[in-house]
Amino acid sequence: xxxxxxxxxxxxxxxxxxxxxxxxxxxxxxxxxxxxxxxxxxxxxxxxxxxxxxxxxxxxxxxxxxxxxxxxxxxxxxxxxxxxxxxxxxxxxxxxxxxxxxxxxxxxxxxxxxxxxxxxxxxxxxxxxxxxxxxxxxxxxxxxxxxxxxxxxxxxxxxxxxxxxxxxxxxxxxxxxxxxxxxxxxxxxxxxxxxxxxxxxxxxxxxxxxxxxxxxxxxxxxxxxxxxxxxxxxxxxxxxxxxxxxxxxxxxxxxxxxxxxxx
Amino acid sequence: xxxxxxxxxxxxxxxxxxxxxxxxxxxxxxxxxxxxxxxxxxxxxxxxxxxxxxxxxxxxxxxxxxxxxxxxxxxxxxxxxxxxxxxxxxxxxxxxxxxxxxxxxxxxxxxxxxxxxxxxxxxxxxxxxxxxxxxxxxxxxxxxxxxxxxxxxxxxxxxxxxxxxxxxxxxxxxxxxxxxxxxxxxxxxxxxxxxxxxxxxxxxxxxxxxxxxxxxxxxxxxxxxxxxxxxxxxxxxxxxxxxxxxxxxxxxxx
Numbered sequence: 117x118x119x120x121x122x123x124x125x126x127x128x129x130x131x132x133x134x135x136x137x138x139x140x141x142x143x144x145x146x147x148x149x150x151x152x153x154x155x156x157x158x159x160x161x162x163x164x165x166x167x168x169x170x171x172x173x174x175x176x177x178x179x180x181x182x183x184x185x186x187x188x189x190x191x192x193x194x195x196x197x198x199x200x201x202x203x204x205x206x207x208x209x210x211x212x213x214x215x216x217x218x219x220x221x222x223x224x225x226x227x228x229x230x231x232x233x234x235x236x237x238x239x240x241x242x243x244x245x246x247x248x249x250x251x252x253x254x255x256x257x258x259x260x261x262x263x264x265x266x267x268x269x270x271x272x273x274x275x276x277x278x279x280x281x282x283x284x285x286x287x288x289x290x291x292x293x294x295x296x297x298x299x300x301x302x303x304x305x306x307x308x309x310x311x312x313x314x315x316x317x318x319x320x321x322x323x324x325x326x327x328x329x330x331x332x333x334x335x336x337x338x339x340x341x342x343x344x345x346x347x348x349x350x351x352x353x354x355x356x357x358x359x360x361x362x363x364x365x366x367x368x369x370x371x372x373x374x375x376x377x378x379x
Numbered sequence: 380x381x382x383x384x385x386x387x388x389x390x391x392x393x394x395x396x397x398x399x400x401x402x403x404x405x406x407x408x409x410x411x412x413x414x415x416x417x418x419x420x421x422x423x424x425x426x427x428x429x430x431x432x433x434x435x436x437x438x439x440x441x442x443x444x445x446x447x448x449x450x451x452x453x454x455x456x457x458x459x460x461x462x463x464x465x466x467x468x469x470x471x472x473x474x475x476x477x478x479x480x481x482x483x484x485x486x487x488x489x490x491x492x493x494x495x496x497x498x499x500x501x502x503x504x505x506x507x508x509x510x511x512x513x514x515x516x517x518x519x520x521x522x523x524x525x526x527x528x529x530x531x532x533x534x535x536x537x538x539x540x541x542x543x544x545x546x547x548x549x550x551x552x553x554x555x556x557x558x559x560x561x562x563x564x565x566x567x568x569x570x571x572x573x574x575x576x577x578x579x580x581x582x583x584x585x586x587x588x589x590x591x592x593x594x595x596x597x598x599x600x601x602x603x604x605x606x607x608x609x610x611x612x613x614x615x616x617x618x619x620x621x622x623x624x625x626x627x628x629x630x631x632x633x
Contacts, residue, residue, distance in 0.1 A: 173537050199537035201530045208629040209552040218548065219538040250629060270538065 125184075126151040126306045127172075127274050132181035134164075134171055135331075141167045143331035145181070149274070154300065154307045156317035158367055159327030165310045166202075168332070169278050172308070173199045185273050198272035202279045204263035206251035212262050213238075213247040219270040234269045240299055241265045257288040261295070268305065277309045281316065290348070293319055297346050314367065318359045319346060326366040336366040419599035428603025435600075438588040439607055445584065446573040446615075448501060449508025453565065456509055457516030464517075465524040465550065466542065482514050490579040504576035511572040512565040519561020523554025555627040563619050570612045 127149040134142040141164040149155045159165055170176040172183055174194040182189055185196040198219070206215045213231060220230035238244045241261045251259060260280055267275060281289045293316055300307070300320075311317050317324045318340055326336040340359055342350060350356055401421045407413075408420035415423055428435065460478070464471045486507060493503035527550045535545045577586025585604050592600040623631060 170533070173533075175533050175536055194537050194539050197537060199534065201534055203528075203530060205528065205531050205534055207531075207549065207552065209555070209627065222535065222538040222540045222544050222548065 125149060126153070126186065127308070128182075128184040128187075129172065130182045130184065132168070132171055132183070133179045134167055134176065135179055136167075140331035142171065142178070142181075143333045145327075145333050147325055147334050147337075149306055149308060152304045152306055153323070154305075154309065154321045156309045156311055156321035156324045157327060158311060158314055158317050158324060158363060159332060160329050160367060161312065162330060163327050164330050164332040165327060166278060168327075169199070169276055169308075169310060173197045173276055175199075196273040197276050198267045198270045198274070199276045200263055200267040200278060200280055202282055204251075204259040204283075206254075206259055206262055206266075208251055210251075211247065212243065212249050212251060212254065215251060216262055216266040216269060219266060223270070234265065237265050237269060240302070242295065255288075256284050257292055260284060260292060264296075268303065273306065275305050275307045277307060279310055279312060282312060289313070289316070294348060296320060297344075301345055314360055314363050315351065318342075318356060318363060319351065324359075324363050326363060335369075336363075338363050338366070416596040416598055419602065424599045424602045424606065427597075427599040428606065431600055431603065435585075435588065435604060435607055438583055438585050438604070439611065441581070441583045442570070442573050442577065442585040442608075443611065445501065445504045445576065446508065446569050446611075449505040449573060449576075450512060450566065450569045452505050453509040453513040453569070454516060457513040457520060457561075457565075460513070460517045461520030461524065462546075464521050465546065478514060478517060481510065484510065486510060486575070490576060494580040499580055499582055503579075504573060504581065507576035507579075508569050508572040512568045515561045515564040515568070516558075519557045519564070520554055523557030523561075524550045526557065527553050552627070555623075555630045559619060559623045559627070559630065562622075563616055566615045566619060567612055570608060570615065574608055 125148040129145055129147050132142050132145040133140075145168055147155070157165055157168070167176065171178045174183075174190070174192050174197065177192055181191075183191045183193075185193075190196045206212070207218075210218070213234060216234040216237075217225075217227070217230035220233060221227060225233070235247060238247060241264070243258060243261060243265065246254060246258065246262075251262070254262065260283075264277075264280060267277070281292050284292060297320055309317070309320065314324075318338075321340055324338040324340060325334050326338070327333070328335040338359060342353075342355060342359070405420050405422060408415075408418055408423075419427070460474060464474055489510075490503070490507055493506050497503040497506065524546075527545075531549050531553075532545060535549055540548065573584070574586040574589070577584035578590055579586075581587045585608055589601050589604045592598075592604070620631075
């Protein structure tokens with residue numbers, strides 16, 4: 117059954133459980149992602165989103181449950197996933213180009229080939245001309261784009277983006293969301309995005325999954341039936357507001373329930 | 380050009396203070412007519428030091444050599460320990476108490492024994508310098524490696540990086556700022572360590588020179604040798620900035 121289900125999905129998350137000592141964090145997380153689909157995960161802070169990502173990315177072993185990629189068991193494996201952490205983590209001892217090739221170099225791609233592959237993406241990522249710059253010379257938005265470039269150039273099956281724009285100022289964040297929406301269409305990435313920003317989730321995703329408070333599981337699914345490509349005018353449309361309100365309501369419900377259970 | 384001028388301007392207060400101190404010293408020696416065996420004037424230190432420059436230089440060279448060899452050994456030992464400790468939690472638990480214990484050794488008491496064990500050659504001095512300086516280097520490196528961000532480690536792991544690759548791509552370069560701080564602390568100890576080791580027993584070197592001049596009441600020449608020692612230390616300290624600029628230019632602030 118699960119194998120069948122896995123075959124038509126890029127990614128299937130099946131009953132993931134994880135506890136740190138006596139503290140349960142993941143309480144049976146189930147969801148799936150279709151090829152080329154963009155799924156956003158939102159939830160109250162501290163609910164275990166990052167732990168979920170660490171388990172999916174193969175950085176932490178689950179206590180129970182499975183991760184399937186293209187129908188095959190990928191639990192505990194890192195190679196189907198390209199992971200972008202919250203901070204850009206561009207290293208000052210490498211040029212921007214060499215930061216973006218890091219994943220390829222680690223994977224054993226010769227430096228020259230790695231540079232050629234990453235270099236091709238500098239134009240669409242708005243980084244052309246900054247190949248030899250140091251990360252410190254880039255603006256916040258450029259740094260995030262470089263970090264995303266480093267992630268996607270690894271050519272892994274699924275992108276895991278952990279609050280990629282969380283540290284940016286509001287205006288830059290909107291620019292980045294618009295840019296990502298534009299650039300994503302051309303590449304057909306399968307994306308799993310963690311975010312605190314509900315508007316960002318609705319704007320970028322095909323589906324928004326709402327996680328409950330810790331120990332967390334998927335509490336609600338909102339299908340974002342807005343047409344693509346999306347632009348900034350969409351944010352003011354009634355349907356967008358409806359969807360945003362729906363997700364916000366579900367996150368709020370989760371948080372209220374969490375607060376109750378602590379008393 | 381403006382950078383050099385700016386640096387010079389920043390040094391001005393220190394230079395003024397030194398000149399005032401020297402002036403007071405000079406005045407006191409002249410006014411009190413104290414014997415030069417007790418306290419020579421700064422001018423006498425300079426002129427006598429200059430007169431004996433060949434002898435001082437001949438003794439400075441072995442000191443420099445001992446410092447270089449000793450500090451090289453210290454660097455090798457410090458790096459070896461730090462890398463081993465970084466890779467092996469067992470070695471970390473095994474070595475950390477020994478590292479700290481090594482710093483409680485009274486070098487003053489040990490140094491003469493080293494000469495009994497190793498003779499008057501290079502070996503005992505190298506051991507003294509290494510003992511004095513490897514600790515800040517090892518600790519600086521261990522802390523530098525350990526300062527690596529957990530998220531950075533996770534990023535590398537998600538790329539499929541082995542422990543060695545994590546070390547090579549992130550932990551090692553990330554430790555450079557702490558390493559150079561440790562290097563500066565170590566190098567200032569190294570020259571004094573060399574002088575001390577020579578003081579205990581050597582055939583040549585600034586330490587021996589000072590000891591001999593002290594015994595013949597040439598206080599002025601002792602102080603001239605002290606001045607040369609200070610100049611060597613300051614130069615080596617400055618050299619670390621040059622090395623840092625060459626090896627890890629990104630690690631300097633500003």
